[in-house]
Amino acid sequence: MRLRGADQVADLVTAARDGSPRAVARLISLVEDGSPALREVMAALAPHTGHAQVVGLTGAPGVGKSTTTNALVAELRRQHRRVGVLAVDPSSPFSGGALLGDRIRMSDHATDDGVFIRSMASRGHLGGLAWSTPQAVRVLDAAGFDIVLIETVGVGQSEVEIAALADTTLVLLAPGMGDGIQAAKAGILEIGDVYVVNKADRDGASQVSRDLRGMLSLADRREGAWRPPIVKTIAQDGTGLPEVAAAIGHHHDWLVVTGELAARRTRRAREEIEAIALEVLRGRWGSVGRTDEVSALAAAVAAGTSDPYSAADRLLGG
Amino acid sequence: MRLRGADQVADLVTAARDGSPRAVARLISLVEDGSPALREVMAALAPHTGHAQVVGLTGAPGVGKSTTTNALVAELRRQHRRVGVLAVDPSSPFSGGALLGDRIRMSDHATDDGVFIRSMASRGHLGGLAWSTPQAVRVLDAAGFDIVLIETVGVGQSEVEIAALADTTLVLLAPGMGDGIQAAKAGILEIGDVYVVNKADRDGASQVSRDLRGMLSLADRREGAWRPPIVKTIAQDGTGLPEVAAAIGHHHDWLVVTGELAARRTRRAREEIEAIALEVLRGRWGSVGRTDEVSALAAAVAAGTSDPYSAADRLLGG
Numbered sequence: 072m073r074l075r076g077a078d079q080v081a082d083l084v085t086a087a088r089d090g091s092p093r094a095v096a097r098l099i100s101l102v103e104d105g106s107p108a109l110r111e112v113m114a115a116l117a118p119h120t121g122h123a124q125v126v127g128l129t130g131a132p133g134v135g136k137s138t139t140t141n142a143l144v145a146e147l148r149r150q151h152r153r154v155g156v157l158a159v160d161p162s163s164p165f166s167g168g169a170l171l172g173d174r175i176r177m178s179d180h181a182t183d184d185g186v187f188i189r190s191m192a193s194r195g196h197l198g199g200l201a202w203s204t205p206q207a208v209r210v211l212d213a214a215g216f217d218i219v220l221i222e223t224v225g226v227g228q229s230e231v232e233i234a235a236l237a238d239t240t241l242v243l244l245a246p247g248m249g250d251g252i253q254a255a256k257a258g259i260l261e262i263g264d265v266y267v268v269n270k271a272d273r274d275g276a277s278q279v280s281r282d283l284r285g286m287l288s289l290a291d292r293r294e295g296a297w298r299p300p301i302v303k304t305i306a307q308d309g310t311g312l313p314e315v316a317a318a319i320g321h322h323h324d325w326l327v328v329t330g331e332l333a334a335r336r337t338r339r340a341r342e343e344i345e346a347i348a349l350e351v352l353r354g355r356w357g358s359v360g361r362t363d364e365v366s367a368l369a370a371a372v373a374a375g376t377s378d379p380y381s382a383a384d385r386l387l388g389g
Numbered sequence: 390m391r392l393r394g395a396d397q398v399a400d401l402v403t404a405a406r407d408g409s410p411r412a413v414a415r416l417i418s419l420v421e422d423g424s425p426a427l428r429e430v431m432a433a434l435a436p437h438t439g440h441a442q443v444v445g446l447t448g449a450p451g452v453g454k455s456t457t458t459n460a461l462v463a464e465l466r467r468q469h470r471r472v473g474v475l476a477v478d479p480s481s482p483f484s485g486g487a488l489l490g491d492r493i494r495m496s497d498h499a500t501d502d503g504v505f506i507r508s509m510a511s512r513g514h515l516g517g518l519a520w521s522t523p524q525a526v527r528v529l530d531a532a533g534f535d536i537v538l539i540e541t542v543g544v545g546q547s548e549v550e551i552a553a554l555a556d557t558t559l560v561l562l563a564p565g566m567g568d569g570i571q572a573a574k575a576g577i578l579e580i581g582d583v584y585v586v587n588k589a590d591r592d593g594a595s596q597v598s599r600d601l602r603g604m605l606s607l608a609d610r611r612e613g614a615w616r617p618p619i620v621k622t623i624a625q626d627g628t629g630l631p632e633v634a635a636a637i638g639h640h641h642d643w644l645v646v647t648g649e650l651a652a653r654r655t656r657r658a659r660e661e662i663e664a665i666a667l668e669v670l671r672g673r674w675g676s677v678g679r680t681d682e683v684s685a686l687a688a689a690v691a692a693g694t695s696d697p698y699s700a701a702d703r704l705l706g707g
């Protein structure tokens with residue numbers, strides 16, 4: 072299927088905004104495939120973006136991310152909010168298929184047109200977010216979803232990336248993760264806006280909360296800074312999910328009142344622009360017309376006949 | 390202290406190559422501080438680089454990374470090889486100081502001038518490698534160290550970065566890490582060239598090896614591909630370290646014979662050049678002379694009056 076001309080893109084955007092899940096899916100496929108129409112799609116979406124609250128949800132395997140996402144979607148639907156979900160699967164051959172079972176649970180919402188769920192591949196990154204995820208967020212935002220949830224498995228890099236992409240980041244923990252919490256803490260303590268201790272009916276849940284509170288209290292927080300709440304949940308039966316939704320709302324209010332929302336989004340746009348500009352430049356640098364100048368420079372640096380700074384200067388001067 | 394002119398840089402490089410630890414430390418400080426002499430230093434070092442084997446060593450907190458590094462240094466010294474160690478500390482306020490105790494153990498080697506040990510800050514990254522680490526590697530390489538060991542705490546992002554930086558990546562595991570191995574596996578199975586199961590005298594060590602072997606056997610490996618060995622160690626008393634050193638040597642031989650060493654180093658140089666070029670461009674884009682054009686574009690994208698692709702085009706066209 073190919074798209075030709077601005078009319079079709081405009082039609083798709085109109086249909087998506089009218090609530091067609093098929094048009095939404097089609098637009099996400101276009102951005103995911105890096106379609107030639109990508110620029111056109113982005114330009115058509117831009118005027119309709121900026122309304123959705125982007126919520127990231129991350130945590131180590133086994134904490135109950137998909138169950139919590141599922142329960143949170145149900146809670147937000149009770150509040151009549153339209154929810155888009157982007158589930159970013161790690162591309163690793165070792166775990167790529169493992170999430171299928173979890174995805175199926177999402178079919179609870181399959182017949183609800185206030186919910187749109189999409190799995191994104193995370194090609195090219197080690198457990199990281201697909202580079203197309205920010206563009207897919209724009210599609211859902213423009214299509215009028217109030218909340219866009221991005222669910223990723225928390226394996227370090229993706230945690231950092233999700234925090235860069237989301238307005239509000241939820242970090243999930245659960246008792247019985249062994250040294251996992253210890254291992255993860257350096258990362259998670261810097262990114263969470265809301266902490267969720269799931270499986271709160273299990274032994275050790277209170278200890279996890281206490282440990283977390285202790286660690287968070289050591290953080291150097293300025294006057295007026297957001298203090299991340301810790302919410303206990305049993306996602307399986309929905310316990311605590313209204314409190315999670317409330318915490319997300321409070322954080323959004325705080326973002327708006329402090330001007331932090333605009334600041335975060337501008338920062339995010341800046342990173343996105345720079346990343347795209349770099350991709351464009353990479354394309355130019357590696358293009359056949361320049362006989363792959365950067366490869367020749369890299370070989371010279373590897374051989375010790377040049378250094379990376381001189382090579383970078385050459386690249387930019389050429 | 391300021392440097393003026395090429396003479397002083399050349400003198401420092403000569404002194405470093407003559408074995409002066411003070412000159413080596415000075416050069417690393419220059420690159421770490423982003424000194425104005427950085428370009429000059431890099432140009433002076435380039436002709437002397439490419440000889441050291443760069444070995445990354447990563448693993449979750451608690452697996453015994455520093456003890457293993459220490460024991461590996463001792464083993465390599467028994468083989469009369471000169472070893473430079475770059476220990477990359479996470480910049481997190483929560484764990485920044487925790488490694489000091491470990492560092493002290495390194496003083497076993499304090500009086501040995503065949504060993505140079507340096508802690509690198511990892512500013513600006515969440516647990517990631519300092520961007521100056523590749524430059525520090527160049528300093529140690531040019532100063533004639535046979536092996537440059539880079540030790541990082543394994544929290545996702547840094548694992549990926551160390552694998553990108555090293556010729557050979559050692560991944561450390563230990564029994565009793567609970568779900569940590571499970572959590573980490575997607576990442577570690579893709580980056581390890583040699584797996585070390587430390588604390589091999591503890592319960593569960595054989596299980597960790599078995600699990601690891603099972604997971605590695607699922608990997609899609611081409612004909613002639615490197616098959617990562619699993620070495621059991623008790624770093625505390627040196628058990629297994631000769632085998633680790635041998636595995637590093639075998640991997641190096643494999644890299645040379647297959648041409649993979651040159652390929653990895655060229656790929657690395659390419660990434661380094663592009664990263665430096667982007668930094669230079671970022672400086673230009675954000676400079677006052679252009680009234681911070683990128684900020685204005687980012688604000689327009691955040692406000693929905695532009696999209697990131699148009700903004701990137703504007704940036705590059707301007």
